Amino acid sequence: MMSKTPYFTKDNLERPWYVVDAEGQILGRFAQGLAKLLIGKNRPEFTPGQDCGGFVVVLNAEKIQVTGRKLADKKYYRHSGYPGGIKERTLEQRMARDPEGVIRDAVKGMLPQNKLRDRFMTKLKVYTGSEHPHQAQQPETVGSEQLMVI
Numbered sequence: 001m002m003s004k005t006p007y008f009t010k011d012n013l014e015r016p017w018y019v020v021d022a023e024g025q026i027l028g029r030f031a032q033g034l035a036k037l038l039i040g041k042n043r044p045e046f047t048p049g050q051d052c053g054g055f056v057v058v059l060n061a062e063k064i065q066v067t068g069r070k071l072a073d074k075k076y077y078r079h080s081g082y083p084g085g086i087k088e089r090t091l092e093q094r095m096a097r098d099p100e101g102v103i104r105d106a107v108k109g110m111l112p113q114n115k116l117r118d119r120f121m122t123k124l125k126v127y128t129g130s131e132h133p134h135q136a137q138q139p140e141t142v143g144s145e146q147l148m149v150i
Contacts, residue, residue: 016054019059024065027103033147037056038053039111040054057139059131071091071092071095075090
């Protein structure tokens with residue numbers, strides 16, 4: 001008799017915690033590695049339609065880097081909903097004001113656009129500085145070279 005292949009769901013899956021340092025990392029490549037950790041593609045029990053990933057804690061968000069002239073040329077837009085209500089901000093302005101939001105938006109853009117995206121985003125914790133309140137979860141440190149291999 002053949003044994004059944006296990007099907008992992010959110011109920012019978014253990015979620016690891018990872019700590020990643022953003023210092024000196026390139027924004028897009030870094031966000032892509034974080035997205036893979038959140039989705040769970042680094043784990044053998046990965047199932048495409050399920051949330052198999054772990055929690056990711058990002059430190060030193062303000063020390064992320066970009067290549068080329070993106071600091072001055074990359075624009076973020078938002079709209080108030082009123083006529084003429086479009087607002088524009090450069091990456092440099094946004095980094096000065098909200099570096100955590102820049103990383104969150106980059107990772108959100110790397111995730112699949114489906115029902116699971118909001119659930120993945122709740123597992124991403126981004127902090128400026130090198131301190132975080134998640135020591136009780138005993139997070140595993142992931143180096144930059146490991147993040148790019150995933």
